[in-house]
Amino acid sequence: MGWFLRTFNYSIGKKLLMAITGLFLILFLCIHLFGNTFLYFGRDAFNNYVHILNETDLVYIIRVIEIILVIGFALHIWDGLRLWLQNRKARPNKYYIKAVDPQSTWTSRNMIYSALIIFVFLVIHLRNFWYEFKYGSIKETGATDYDIVVKTFQEPIYMIFYLISMVFLFLHLHHGFQSAFQTLGLNHKKYTPFIVWLGRTIAFILAAGFASFPIYFFFFYGGN
Amino acid sequence: MSSKKLNLTLKVWRQAGPDAKGEFKTYYAKNISTDASFLEMLDIVNEELEAKGEEPIVYEHDCREGICGTCGMVINGRPHGPLQGITTCQLHMRHFKDGDVIYIEPFRAKAFPVIKDLVVDRSAFDKIIQAGGFISVNTGSAPEANSIPVKRENAELAMDAAACIGCGACVAACPNASAMLFVSAKVSQFALLPQGLPEREIRVQKMVAKMDELGFGNCSNIGACEAECPKEIKITNIARLNREFYRARFLSNVED
Numbered sequence: 001m002g003w004f005l006r007t008f009n010y011s012i013g014k015k016l017l018m019a020i021t022g023l024f025l026i027l028f029l030c031i032h033l034f035g036n037t038f039l040y041f042g043r044d045a046f047n048n049y050v051h052i053l054n055e056t057d058l059v060y061i062i063r064v065i066e067i068i069l070v071i072g073f074a075l076h077i078w079d080g081l082r083l084w085l086q087n088r089k090a091r092p093n094k095y096y097i098k099a100v101d102p103q104s105t106w107t108s109r110n111m112i113y114s115a116l117i118i119f120v121f122l123v124i125h126l127r128n129f130w131y132e133f134k135y136g137s138i139k140e141t142g143a144t145d146y147d148i149v150v151k152t153f154q155e156p157i158y159m160i161f162y163l164i165s166m167v168f169l170f171l172h173l174h175h176g177f178q179s180a181f182q183t184l185g186l187n188h189k190k191y192t193p194f195i196v197w198l199g200r201t202i203a204f205i206l207a208a209g210f211a212s213f214p215i216y217f218f219f220f221y222g223g224n
Numbered sequence: 225m226s227s228k229k230l231n232l233t234l235k236v237w238r239q240a241g242p243d244a245k246g247e248f249k250t251y252y253a254k255n256i257s258t259d260a261s262f263l264e265m266l267d268i269v270n271e272e273l274e275a276k277g278e279e280p281i282v283y284e285h286d287c288r289e290g291i292c293g294t295c296g297m298v299i300n301g302r303p304h305g306p307l308q309g310i311t312t313c314q315l316h317m318r319h320f321k322d323g324d325v326i327y328i329e330p331f332r333a334k335a336f337p338v339i340k341d342l343v344v345d346r347s348a349f350d351k352i353i354q355a356g357g358f359i360s361v362n363t364g365s366a367p368e369a370n371s372i373p374v375k376r377e378n379a380e381l382a383m384d385a386a387a388c389i390g391c392g393a394c395v396a397a398c399p400n401a402s403a404m405l406f407v408s409a410k411v412s413q414f415a416l417l418p419q420g421l422p423e424r425e426i427r428v429q430k431m432v433a434k435m436d437e438l439g440f441g442n443c444s445n446i447g448a449c450e451a452e453c454p455k456e457i458k459i460t461n462i463a464r465l466n467r468e469f470y471r472a473r474f475l476s477n478v479e480d
């Protein structure tokens with residue numbers, strides 16, 4: 001076991017942890033987006049979906065997945081912060097002239113900033129939904145999970161905040177997806193162009209997909 | 225093409241010693257031929273400084289033909305200047321315009337402390353090489369070159385990696401001051417050849433551990449290194465370094 005844990009003290013090991021947790025989080029987001037599409041099928045469909053996840057025997061599997069998810073996020077965030085701090089320390093004196101080479105992407109150079117916005121989003125998002133679904137006092141008034149979602153997205157401040165956050169999710173994954181493959185050592189001239197394309201496509205589908213809910217409920221939802 | 229004359233303003237980083245506080249000083253380079261190289265331009269400025277009894281700008285150079293890797297400096301924010309695929313000594317003044325202001329500062333990284341002005345201490349690279357960047361062979365007369373067959377693709381990839389001159393521009397260019405491109409080139413050139421196989425597993429672990437220990441940053445797969453490398457070492461080498469590292473850690477019994 002010692003050899004295994006020690007691997008993650010090497011710089012490449014730290015990046016390996018980043019890549020595995022990052023790809024796992026992307027997988028989660030794909031499933032999460034799929035589940036959320038029940039919102040488009042109305043109150044009963046969505047409430048029923050939430051009910052099946054939380055109140056049937058599926059709940060045991062869901063709890064396990066939730067724990068893995070929390071660990072995945074925690075490791076990714078912890079490792080990301082540790083890498084960022086070390087990377088800053090590696091250049092104590094900054095350049096006076098900041099020029100950018102003609103090749104590298106803006107998203108790759110600013111991962112920590114997209115990350116911090118996603119982190120703030122995560123906290124607010126959990127407060128908005130996870131907490132409200134479970135412990136929210138609004139439930140006593142008879143509001144269902146679906147109503148909580150609708151109400152949140154009809155507030156301009158949340159609508160705008162969600163949209164902005166999704167832009168940064170796109171930016172994070174624009175670099176993150178293909179970066180994870182490079183970290184895993186998977187760079188090959190036959191496949192890498194496809195991986196880069198796939199990553200940007202997935203980043204766009206995820207960001208646009210999640211953004212579609214606040215847009216729909218704010219601008220197009222007539223209520224029922 | 226006839227040469228023209230340029231008048232330039234130089235803002236040069238002057239720093240008396242490793243612990244001294246540095247600052248930019250302004251110098252004027254007058255009547256510089258577009259045929260001059262960047263280092264010749266600095267030599268002209270230095271001659272004037274010496275004539276005036278001032279201390280010349282200290283910078284490093286040796287071969288002046290792009291093969292030794294000593295002439296590192298950051299010109300207008302770019303290691304080895306604005307062009308791609310060349311060292312500072314291969315940069316010519318025809319790429320600048322009359323009246324340009326040129327900022328010149330040293331490579332900046334914790335692992336490359338400034339010795340004086342534009343000269344940095346790159347012995348950290350030597351320490352990484354000492355940690356594992358070698359093969360064990362019998363001394364004596366050179367063995368027959370083709371006695372061990374090497375497939376052509378590997379021979380070419382190894383040659384490409386071996387083109388690294390250890391100049392440190394990758395570290396200078398990387399926002400994280402990571403040495404991964406350098407280390408990946410050195411690990412790759414051996415991993416691809418049969419001669420490198422006996423120490424394959426230990427080499428990669430030792431070199432990565434030494435790189436970490438010396439205070440270089442981690443790789444974020446940004447690719448600024450590849451863009452600024454005068455020898456155009458590709459980051460596919462970094463992917464190979466990662467594979468070599470996982471192979472050694474997870475599939476072999478060799479522990480660093």
Ligand code: HEM
Pocket residue numbers: 015018019020021022023025026029076077080081083084111112115116118119122172173175176177179180181183442443444445
């Ligand atoms: C749903 C959320 C997230 C997903 C799907 C995600 C995904 C990824 C992926 C795939 C990578 C590339 C890994 C690699 O280069 O090998 C990455 C890098 C990174 N992530 Fe995230 N991430 C998320 C949230 C966060 C959060 C909340 C933080 C921290 C506050 C964070 C911090 C970072 C940092 C700093 C990097 C760059 C690491 C480096 O290359 O040096 N991420 N992320």
Ligand code: SF4
Pocket residue numbers: 387388389390391392393394395405406409449452453454455456457
């Ligand atoms: S990889 Fe390129 S930039 Fe880095 S030390 Fe070698 S030649 Fe210089």
Ligand code: FES
Pocket residue numbers: 284285286287288289290291292293294295311312313314
């Ligand atoms: S002086 Fe040798 S590479 Fe420039």
